Amino acid sequence: MATVIIPTPLRKFTNQTARVQIEAGTIGEVIDQITLDFPELKKHLLDQQGGIRSFVNIFAGDEDIRDLQKENTPVNNSTIISIVPAIAGGSF
């Protein structure tokens, strides 16, 4: 099963679990399953059209899936998937 690292701010939606094991073949399947297992994650990961929110980056290993095959990026038992919130801001 692939391992998903949950970022600290979202752990209150995963019962404070930092690492979640998911049986899936692609990143898209991982997202589908994890939002089924932890429904409160959905609004933080997906936009209203069901796509990954622009403020959320998904990494497979060290690679941003936007540089791979996006939601179709394959995963296997050794894949470490990180949910990485975009951190940005500014004074005005």
Next chain:
Amino acid sequence: MIVVESGPLSEMKTHALNTFPDECCGFLYGIEQTGGNRVITKILEVNNSKTGDKKRRFEISGKDYMLAEKFALENDVLLLGIYHSHPNHPAIPSEHDRVAALPYFSYVILSVKPGKIDHIRSWQLNEESQFEEEVFSPAHLNQPI
């Protein structure tokens, strides 16, 4: 309440002054006490990866964020928030800060003027995704100098 210990407070202020007039940014680590009070025991400076106007924008790369989470897991500390500076602006979060902000995190903002830290305030998102100020300690830094 968020209490920043003297060591990380000093490092954060130095980072903001050395980065002026650009915005600096970094991570806050520490512990949560019963009742929700937070004590910041360590900071991690990171590069402002924003391309373009760093005088009024900051960005932390995905890779730096992953390293920050890894550091917390490996060192048994909590990643409690983000700090950044507002050069020549008050320590009040902007709309740019709000739209990208996350629940749970504390957002410490340092208002910097040439050669000095003017004041420091801290904010958290509420359930309506609006910022609310949290009590920052040491409190004498809350007000403009």
